[in-house]
Structure formats: C-alpha cells, structure tokens
Amino acid sequence: MDRPGQTARLLILIGAGLLVGAATARPPLKAARWLSADADLRADLGFAPSECLAKVKDAKTRYQIEVGRAAFRSSLLFGGQAGHAGLSCEACHKNGRTNPDFQFPGLSGAPGTADVTSFLMSPKRGKHGAVPKPIPNLSGPKSALRISQDPNRPELRAFIHGIVTEEFDGPEPPSGVMDGLVAYVRQLGPDHCPKPATVRLTAESRLEDARRAVRAADQAVVRKDLKTADTLVEAARDSLGVINERYAGEDLKPERAALKASAIELAALRQAIVAGDADSARRRAAEWIAGSAGLERTLKAAEARSLYNPDKLRP
Secondary structure (H helix, E strand, O other), X not given: OOOHHHHHHHHHHHXXXXXXXXXXXXXXXXXHHHEOOOOOHHHHHHXXXXXXXXXXXXXXXXXXXHHHXXXXXXXXXXXXXXXXXXXXXXXXXXXXXXXXXXXXXXXXXXXXXXXXXXXXXXXXXXXXXXOOEEOOOOOOOHHHOOOOOOOOOOHHHHHHHHHHHHHOOOOXXXXXXXXXXXXXXXXXXXXXXXXXXXXXXOXXXXXXXXXXHHHHXXXXXXXXXXXXXXXXXXXXXXXXXXXXXXXXXXXXXXXXXXXXXXXXXXXXXXXXXXXXXXXXXXXXXXXXHHHHHHHHHHHHXXXXXXXXXXHHHOO
16 A cells, blocks of 8 residues: 555655756756746746735834745745755745746646645645645735735634645744744735836845845844744845855856855854854844945846846756
C-alpha cells in the first residue's frame, strides 16, 4: 500500500526532474523554476503588477504592515519542500496580487493554480492526489475572497497561520510577524492600486525592500520584540540573495562581492539582536541603511549587464 511519505518523495523526485527540464535555456533564477513553459520570461521576471497597498496614518498599523510586507517576500518563512525551493508568499501572489503563470510540478495543474494541501509540501495537511485551484488575487475585492478579513474576526490570522505552519511546514512565526502578515493582507485592495499598473523589477526596488525590512527591524528592537527583529533582518538578507541571483557571471563578480559584504554586515546586526544588545543593534541598523546608498550606486552602474535587464531574460 502506498504511504504518504513515499508519495511525497515520488512527487519531489518527479518535480525536481520537471524543474530541471523547465529551467533549460532559462535564466538561473529560482523564480523561473515555477513559471509555466510558455510564460513570457521577459514580462514575468522583468516586471510585476503594482502593489495595491493602503496608506494608513496609525503608526502601529504602519509598523505592522512593514513587518508583514517583509515576511510576505521572504523565502525563509516556509519549511519543508517550499523552503528548499525558495518559495515565498510572493511567489504565488506577486506584489500581493496573483501569479497567472505560476506552475509548480506536483502542486499546479493549469498555470495560475496550486494545491497546497498535498504531501509534496507538508505531511500535516497532506492528502493523496492534487486538486489545484486558482490562486486568489489578494488585492482584489474582499468579497471575492473566501476568508473574512474583518479586523474583529479571527479567521484571517488562523488561515495565514495554517498556511505557514501546516500547508508549507514552516516553523512557528513570532507573534509580531503573524500580526504583520495579517495587517499587510488586510490593507491590500483594489481601491489602493496606483498607476502605472505594472512596474519594472530593479536592484534598487529590491534593495529598498531590504531597507524597509531593516527599518522595521529597528522598530521591533525599540518595541523589545527581538524575535520579530531577527526575522526581519533575515528577510533583508534574503532580499540581498535575490539581487545576487540577478548579478550572475564573472564580469559581475565585484557586484556580488559588494552584496556579500552587505550581507555580512546584516549578519552582525542579527548577532547584536540575538545577544539582546539593543544599542548595538540600532547603531548597526542605522549604519547599514546609510551604507546601502553606496551599494545601490554599485548595483545600478552594472544593472544593464545583469538579469535585471529585461532583454537578458529572453531564453
């Protein structure tokens, strides 16, 4: 009789083989691995829909949104096969929307669908057979979403917690991170979509994601929430890793070295947080943010030669 673990391993092996095949002649980017075979790589890896995020006045809510925004983009939130593959919330929900070209072997059927309750991702909710469903647009009308986002109701928090810890087998997130994810998702909506509808992905925009994560980490330190601060610094380091992927090739070795040096500085910031040294953590955060301006100049100068150049994303 087939066992759940055997099913999971078989799907993983099949999926790995398909991923290798799908990645042939594609740029060496993780995100390219979960795009359908006929996806327009220039469009899907070079551009993204604009983020439909509300602007709020309340300082606490703004802080929570920044925490959630960083966690949403981090591939370190999940465990198991999702963690190994480098998936994040944003993999399925680009800039908090959807991803019509998402197609992960063993998880998806048609492009833009997924079944995250299979054994491939986690034994906790795993079942035999996949029933892929369309990936919802988190920035669409709230009435179209099956989970209530009423701030007076608990369903959204329980749902997100289940996705992280059960469907994607991730570790228990800090409470502050959960608060942030809930706040971020609640503040996405069609009334907040800016123009233009599409934005180009750049090293500058991803580096700004890292800065926002570090600024939020600094505020978490002020709030004495060191576990959340630690998660946010790791999210910032993850963003540097995403940038590093785009600067492939021997001619971009200096840029990768600059990214590595920046990541090492963030590691020192994390050590200060783990040690409970708030003064050192805040100083290191401020220094890293200030120093990131130089890193940005370095990356921008070479961006045309990197995989942030949409024309280099064609197979």
